[in-house]
Structures are given as C-alpha cells and as structure tokens.
Amino acid sequence: MTEFGKALTRTQTPIPGLVVFDLPVHGDNRGWFKENWQREKMLAEGLEDFGPVQNNISFNDAVGTTRGIHAEPWDKWVSVATGRIFGAWVDLREGDTFGTVFTTELDPSTAIFVPRGVGNSYQTLEPDTAYTYLVNDHWSPNGEGYSFLNLADETAGIDWPIPLDEVEISAKDLAHPRLKDVTPVPPRKTLILGANGQLGRALRDEFGDHPHIEYTTRAELDITDPNLASARRWRDYDTIINATAYTAVDTAETPTGRATAWAVNVTAVATLARIATENRITLVHVSSDYVYDGTKHGEYTENDPTCPLGVYGQTKAAGDAITTTVPRHYLIRTSWVIGDGNNFVRTMATLAQRGINPKVVNDQVGRLTFTTTLAEGIHHLLNTRPEYGTYNLTGTGEPTTWADIARHVYELTGHDPNRITPVTTDEYFAAATTPIAPRPHNSTLNTTKITTTGYTAPHTADSLATYLHP
Missing domain, CATH: 3.40.50.720 (NAD(P)-binding Rossmann-like Domain)
Structure with a gap:
C-alpha cells in the first residue's frame, strides 16, 4: 500500500551513485497525486541534474513478471506509477564495487536514481504494475555500453520474493552470462x-x-x-x-x-x-x-x-x-x-x-x-x-x-x-x-x-x- 505524506528524502545505497528517494504522495478518497520528478526539488536534495530526454513505461499484467538484469549507457530515474515491485540492482561498472548488489521494494511513494552502468532488474509484486523511468539518452536496442547479468547468478545471490522458476521471464533474460563472464561497463x-x-x-x-x-x-x-x-x-x-x-x-x-x-x-x-x-x-x-x-x-x-x-x-x-x-x-x-x-x-x-x-x-x-x-x-x-x-x-x-x-x-x-x-x-x-x-x-x-x-x-x-x- 502506498504511504502518504512522506517528506522528500534521499538514502544512499552501497552502490556509488545509486540513490533511493522517498516521494511525497498526497491522497484522499479520490486517489493520490505526486510530483514524480521535480527538477528544482531533486537538485536541492543533492541529485545531479542528469538531463532526462525520454520517458519510458513498462506495463506488467501479472504478479511475478521479472525483467533484467540490464546495465545501459545512460542514467535512469526509476519509479512506479501504480502497483509495487521488488527491485534488484547490481554494479556492473569497472572498479572496486563491481558486483555489489542492492535490493528494495518500490511503490508510488519511492523512486531510485540508477547511474550509467548499474544493472537494473525488477519483479512485480502486484498485478497491473506500471514501471516508469526517465533516461538521459534516447533509447536504442543496439550500440555500445550495454552489459547484462543473469538473474540467477550465484555470486549476486539475489533473494527473489517469487522463485525464478515460477515467474514470467523472457528466454533472453534467462540466457544472460554469470558475473564472472560479464564485461564491465567502462567509464565515460x-x-x-x-x-x-x-x-x-x-x-x-x-x-x-x-x-x-x-x-x-x-x-x-x-x-x-x-x-x-x-x-x-x-x-x-x-x-x-x-x-x-x-x-x-x-x-x-x-x-x-x-x-x-x-x-x-x-x-x-x-x-x-x-x-x-x-x-x-x-x-x-x-x-x-x-x-x-x-x-x-x-x-x-x-x-x-x-x-x-x-x-x-x-x-x-x-x-x-x-x-x-x-x-x-x-x-x-x-x-x-x-x-x-x-x-x-x-x-x-x-x-x-x-x-x-x-x-x-x-x-x-x-x-x-x-x-x-x-x-x-x-x-x-x-x-x-x-x-x-x-x-x-x-x-x-x-x-x-x-x-x-x-x-x-x-x-x-x-x-x-x-x-x-x-x-x-x-x-x-x-x-x-x-x-x-x-x-x-x-x-x-x-x-x-x-x-x-x-x-x-x-x-x-x-x-x-x-x-x-x-
């Protein structure tokens, strides 16, 4: 259930640059309203002005729909428009924190900033979940800078709420490499x-x-x-x-x-x-x-x-x-x-x-x-x-x-x-x-x-x- 009335706050995760935000959501018997992205307020909270240029939405019908783990050559502001997810993020960038994992649940009252090169994945916990994200480069299915990790990687050890053998998942996501075979994302x-x-x-x-x-x-x-x-x-x-x-x-x-x-x-x-x-x-x-x-x-x-x-x-x-x-x-x-x-x-x-x-x-x-x-x-x-x-x-x-x-x-x-x-x-x-x-x-x-x-x-x-x- 979405929590109403929270103050806008940020929480740093173990992955450098990966930051969770609590968002103020205002609700009554008609529903709720929130400012999902407000540049001036986000900057005041210390979020970099990452310059989004595209807004994407992924709609998921069923509980257990699972996607990822994808690291892309752009930054993302991720939130949930409706429903609830379990999210898992893995640092796939070159450096000492390569392989670091962070997990949390997101509902409409939370958002997360995902820096370039950090693998993003999620599992829906409610039906009719809409997962939305702003990105600061125009999406392309091909190109340089992508990296992928298998959702079941033993090294990452992600504790999925719903076992992966019981969920809806693409064959492509199931075929991604284990961490030892992943090519780290180089810095810009x-x-x-x-x-x-x-x-x-x-x-x-x-x-x-x-x-x-x-x-x-x-x-x-x-x-x-x-x-x-x-x-x-x-x-x-x-x-x-x-x-x-x-x-x-x-x-x-x-x-x-x-x-x-x-x-x-x-x-x-x-x-x-x-x-x-x-x-x-x-x-x-x-x-x-x-x-x-x-x-x-x-x-x-x-x-x-x-x-x-x-x-x-x-x-x-x-x-x-x-x-x-x-x-x-x-x-x-x-x-x-x-x-x-x-x-x-x-x-x-x-x-x-x-x-x-x-x-x-x-x-x-x-x-x-x-x-x-x-x-x-x-x-x-x-x-x-x-x-x-x-x-x-x-x-x-x-x-x-x-x-x-x-x-x-x-x-x-x-x-x-x-x-x-x-x-x-x-x-x-x-x-x-x-x-x-x-x-x-x-x-x-x-x-x-x-x-x-x-x-x-x-x-x-x-x-x-x-x-x-x-």
Missing part, C-alpha cells in the same frame, strides 16, 4: 584536445594510457571544423580537456592572425561549449593572464573582471565568457607557461651556452607555470570534483620579472647571471618592424582558491631547477 571517456602541444604532452604523461582516455591532435580532430558536433558520439564522453589555443600573441595583431585567433580561441570554444552542455560533459578550458590589462596592484583573483589589451587577450577573454556558460566547467587561468618545446627558459639556456648576453624585459611581473603543474592541477580537479568554476593555476613563490628568470637560468646552467641586461618592454621592442601585442605588466594570479581544494602547486624555483636538470 575523457577527450584531450591538442595532445601534441606542450600542455598536451604533459597531460599524456599525467593521465597515462587508459582505454577511456582519448588523445587527439589537430590532424585527427580539428576543433574549427564546422562538423565538430557530429564528429563523435558525444554522449560517450564525460570530460573534454581543451589544450588547444592560438597563442601567437604578436601575429594575432595581423589580419590573418586575428582571424585565426578568433576561429580557434572563440568560435571553436563556442562549439565545444554547446557540445558539452548538450551532452552533460565537463569542459576544462585553459586561459591566460592576457585577459587582464596588468594594471592592478597585487594579485589577480578569479573574481576580477577581464580587461584585455590585445587581440590574443580579447579572444581568450571571449572564450572564457563562453566557457562559463557550460554547467560543468573548469576554467583554468594560468601564466607564463613552460613545457616540452621551444620556450623562454630553453632560449635562455641556449643563449647562455652560446656565450650571448641578452637584453631581457624587467617591467613585467608574474610567475612561471610549468605544464607538469598545469596537468597535475587539472587532474586534481577532475579527481576531486570541487565546485565548478574558474581556478587560477600557476607556480608558487614570489613573483619575478622575465629578467629575474633569465638570471636564474644562467645561474642554474653554470653561467654568470650578470650577463643579463634588464630593459623595459618599450625598449625591448623599440626596433620591431612588425605588429607587437601589448603585454600586461602584472600577470600575477592568486592561487588560494585551488589550494583550498587540496592542490598546492610547486615552487617555481624548484620546478625550474628540475626542468633544467631532470
């Missing part, structure tokens, strides 16, 4: 764009080679392609890490460079944002200190308004604004990136070895950020899943100028740091014959927010020493 995939760039190579080292991690280069997946939205079955992806960007800050000031910068840093990001939003994907997007004009006294926080100086900074700021529209996003602002490839540190080390005494800018202040630090910080955010939003991520330590860094490079490579001649930005570019982008004089970012999530970046001096002497 992580796609890393720009995998051959400096950050992309660091992300390869950090995330490693796993079947659910996919690395792509521009040759394999061009994010400026107008057909990007149909280039993948995006429902199979959990996370996109966008390590691509147009970063030629001076060339961006030319007509051709400006067009390319907007195409890569803005238009393509808008497409990624739309894909992420429509498919419940977490979008990680890497931004820059160039979104600021560098006039602030002190460190920039995540709450400071953007105010870019040049075309590159303008495109990055526009990409940032677009990224923040994605419900699940981590916008990473960083500065002075050094990785595997041509960069300022490598250049200084080479000049030192060749006996050249360079002039280096001393009126721009910030912190170096090594790509290993960026990759570690991104991995931390995705593992711990703190609040979505913007996070500054740079190396730590006292801010320095480019001239300070150059002196340190000379010193670490066994050369006289006094061979560096400090100059202003205007002096450095005085003889330039091609367009030069304006640089922010203060690029120092405050990293307190990401530190409170449990990640503290290495000191830049330590990272520089390791970089030069691995």
